[in-house]
Amino acid sequence: MSKNTVSDRFRKVDVDEYDENKFVDEEDGGENQMGPDEAEVDSLIRQGSLMGALQAVLKNPPINTKNQNVKDRAEGLVLKVLSSFKSADIEKAVQSLDKNSVDLLMKYIYKGFERPSENSSTVLLQWHEKALSAGGVGCIVRVLTARKTV
Amino acid sequence: MSIYTFGLEPLSCHAWNKDRTQIAISPNSNVVHIYQKSGKEWNKIHELTEHSGRITGVDWAPETNRIVTCASDRNAYVWTLKDGVWKPTLVLVRINRAATCVKWSPMENKFALGSGAKLISVCYFEKENDWWLSKHIKKGICSTVLSLDWHPNNVLLAAGSADLHCRVFSAYIKDIEEKPGPTPWGSKMPFGEVLFEHKECGGWVHSVSFSPSGDTLAWVSHNSSISVADGPRGKQVTHLTTDNLPLMSVIYVTENDIVAAGHDCCPYQFSYIGPEALGFVKKLDVPKQSSKGSMSAMQHFRNLDKKATTEEDHNEMETLHQNSITQLCIVEGPKTNVEKYSSVGLDGAMVVWTFKSCTTTSN
Numbered sequence: 001m002s003k004n005t006v007s008d009r010f011r012k013v014d015v016d017e018y019d020e021n022k023f024v025d026e027e028d029g030g031e032n033q034m035g036p037d038e039a040e041v042d043s044l045i046r047q048g049s050l051m052g053a054l055q056a057v058l059k060n061p062p063i064n065t066k067n068q069n070v071k072d073r074a075e076g077l078v079l080k081v082l083s084s085f086k087s088a089d090i091e092k093a094v095q096s097l098d099k100n101s102v103d104l105l106m107k108y109i110y111k112g113f114e115r116p117s118e119n120s121s122t123v124l125l126q127w128h129e130k131a132l133s134a135g136g137v138g139c140i141v142r143v144l145t146a147r148k149t150v
Numbered sequence: 151m152s153i154y155t156f157g158l159e160p161l162s163c164h165a166w167n168k169d170r171t172q173i174a175i176s177p178n179s180n181v182v183h184i185y186q187k188s189g190k191e192w193n194k195i196h197e198l199t200e201h202s203g204r205i206t207g208v209d210w211a212p213e214t215n216r217i218v219t220c221a222s223d224r225n226a227y228v229w230t231l232k233d234g235v236w237k238p239t240l241v242l243v244r245i246n247r248a249a250t251c252v253k254w255s256p257m258e259n260k261f262a263l264g265s266g267a268k269l270i271s272v273c274y275f276e277k278e279n280d281w282w283l284s285k286h287i288k289k290g291i292c293s294t295v296l297s298l299d300w301h302p303n304n305v306l307l308a309a310g311s312a313d314l315h316c317r318v319f320s321a322y323i324k325d326i327e328e329k330p331g332p333t334p335w336g337s338k339m340p341f342g343e344v345l346f347e348h349k350e351c352g353g354w355v356h357s358v359s360f361s362p363s364g365d366t367l368a369w370v371s372h373n374s375s376i377s378v379a380d381g382p383r384g385k386q387v388t389h390l391t392t393d394n395l396p397l398m399s400v401i402y403v404t405e406n407d408i409v410a411a412g413h414d415c416c417p418y419q420f421s422y423i424g425p426e427a428l429g430f431v432k433k434l435d436v437p438k439q440s441s442k443g444s445m446s447a448m449q450h451f452r453n454l455d456k457k458a459t460t461e462e463d464h465n466e467m468e469t470l471h472q473n474s475i476t477q478l479c480i481v482e483g484p485k486t487n488v489e490k491y492s493s494v495g496l497d498g499a500m501v502v503w504t505f506k507s508c509t510t511t512s513n
Contacts, residue, residue: 021268023292023313099391136393138374145353145373147314 025147035062035074041081050085054093057081058101058108063148071111071150078108083123094130102135103142107150110143153470153501154192156185160496162205163477168212170481174198175494176205182219184236200227200238207252207263214258220249226263226273228282241282243271251297257304259326264295270309272321272341287319287342297357301364302485305330305339308367310355316369316379318346334365334381346385351377356412357399362485366422368408370397376410378422388428390420399478403488403505409434411475411493415467417503434503437468473497 016022036057044053057078062070085093097105109131112124131139143149159177166173173192176182182205184196203223210217217236220226224245227238243249247266254261260274263284270287293313300307300321307321320339322330329339336345346367353372360367367379375391397412411417416435422428453459466472473496481502483489494500 021292103391137395138391138393141372141374141396142352142391 033060033062033065033070035070036060036077038073038077041077045081045084050081050089051093051096053081053084054097055101058097058104061104061107061150063150074150075108075111079112079117079120079123082108082112082127083119087126090126091130094127094134097134099135102131103139104150106131106135106139107143107146110140111150151470151501151503152190153499155497155499156183156192157498159498160473161476161494161498161500163208164479164492164494164500165208165210165217166479166481166492167210168215173500174208174210174217175500176208176219177498178204180204180221180223182208182217196236198227198229198236198238201225203248206248206250209252209254209261211254211258216254216258218252218254218261220252220263222248224248224265226252226271228261239282241273241284243273243284244286245269245271247294250294253298253300255300255304255321256302257327259304260321260323262298262300262307262321264298264309264311266294268293268295268311270295270298270307270319270321272307272323274323274326276325285323285341287321289319289342289344290315290317290347296354297369299358299360299367301333301335301360302362303330303333303364306333306335306345306360306364308358308360308369310351310358310369310371312354314349314351314353314355314371316348316351316355316358316367316371316377317344318367319344335385346379346381348377348379348387351375352389353396356397357410359400359402359408361402362405368400368402368410368422370400370410370412372396376400376408376420376428378408378428380425383425386425388422388426390428390430392418392430394418398474398476399493401478401480401488401491402485403480403491404507405486407431407505407507409478409491409505411478413474414469415471415474415495415497416469417475417478417493434505435469435471437470470501471495471497471499 041057062074109124109128162176162178164175171187174184180201182198185192186195201221203221205221207220217229226241226243229236229238245265245267249265251264263271268291271284273282273284276283295311297310305322307319310316320343322339322341351371355369355371358369365381370376374396377389379387395413397410400410408420409417419431421431475493475495479492480488481490481492492502
């Protein structure tokens with residue numbers, strides 16, 4: 001068999017990058033999005049005001065930013081709040097959220113599924129069940145179709 | 151409501167003739183079948199076989215009795231009935247990708263064709279050379295055009311596309327029509343002009359529909375939402391997210407009532423009264439409560455043995471359609487007061503629904 005002596009680096013070229021008509025998402029100024037306020041959320045958790053912490057952590061979602069650190073920090077914060085709830089309180093907490101917040105919560109839940117840690121899956125699944133009964137399958141469809149997500 | 155199953159193949163599209171005695175459907179193939187109604191049955195009377203690719207759109211012009219078909223083979227044909235046989239005429243649409251949807255204009259002197267070539271082809275008949283010509287609308291379109299609808303003034307055209315935008319274009323062709331008067335969407339309407347554009351509809355825009363007056367425009371997109379743009383009120387857009395699977399088709403049944411259906415296999419009614427006043431009214435397919443007879447003990451244990459569950463058989467869906475609804479079409483009634491509309495779906499069935507406006511009292 002003859003050995004290929006010419007370089008085959010061309011096979012690793014991403015041709016889509018050179019397509020003039022490539023579809024690009026609109027860039028929305030996301031540089032200033034910092035995600036939910038860590039200090040505020042932490043203090044609310046310490047005070048035991050978990051509903052308040054939930055509302056606070058669902059504010060300022062880092063949707064438009066490209067900064068992965070901000071997104072990871074936000075996700076970690078959300079996970080912290082979700083884990084601090086008792087199972088029995090989850091349903092009431094979800095009921096207190098409005099439609100957009102339920103959609104946002106579902107986005108964070110699926111983001112959390114992507115990188116499972118020790119206990120995160122159990123907690124997330126409990127929240128997923130309650131969020132699903134509040135938001136329906138439409139809520140999950142919106143997680144899948146959102147081009148800019150947390 | 152009445153249901154008729156045309157076979158096992160999904161129905162890609164359908165169109166009615168003027169008196170609703172005939173229906174043209176395509177069973178997910180390169181052929182269009184025309185069925186004639188006789189009593190409760192439908193009999194196939196014609197087969198339109200000219201396309202080589204899967205048929206993606208059919209529209210039947212009621213007054214001029216012409217059918218336009220488009221397919222993934224990048225062609226469109228206009229069919230005219232001569233001596234009881236439908237004869238095709240090729241339309242030079244000049245697209246290099248599949249056609250996705252086609253619609254006759256209200257006055258039936260032209261039609262619009264959406265395609266994967268990121269453009270809309272507006273075609274009209276040129277008498278001198280006895281052929282169909284096309285003009286292209288490309289401005290701003292970055293991906294496949296998925297749906298089209300004409301404004302009642304025969305000039306404005308709404309288009310939903312896969313680039314997550316919903317737009318209103320002008321399809322004014324000066325060779326065949328007079329200059330249109332001003333509308334809430336704009337007054338200057340040169341061909342191809344974008345009069346309204348909504349970015350980021352959240353997902354692919356599967357279907358668009360103008361209201362009977364043309365003042366408001368509704369569309370459904372893949373993120374399970376329905377939106378309405380209000381022309382006279384500053385073209386303000388109102389969104390409504392639903393808890394269900396995405397909707398695939400939307401039509402207006404009165405000036406304020408909208409019916410939409412999709413992957414939930416069931417039509418839903420919405421109403422739009424003004425900006426921020428877009429609301430869900432009700433599900434239009436209310437299944438009859440099937441009599442849940444008591445199960446004998448023998449049946450109970452047989453089920454436990456066979457299926458490891460004692461629940462009743464849930465093989466069939468509760469809705470009339472057993473699979474997603476792909477297209478809705480007005481059947482009876484003027485656009486301002488639709489009495490009957492039809493739906494076709496991936497289950498090969500066509501259902502004719504009766505619409506009762508909420509204002510009428512039921513006896």
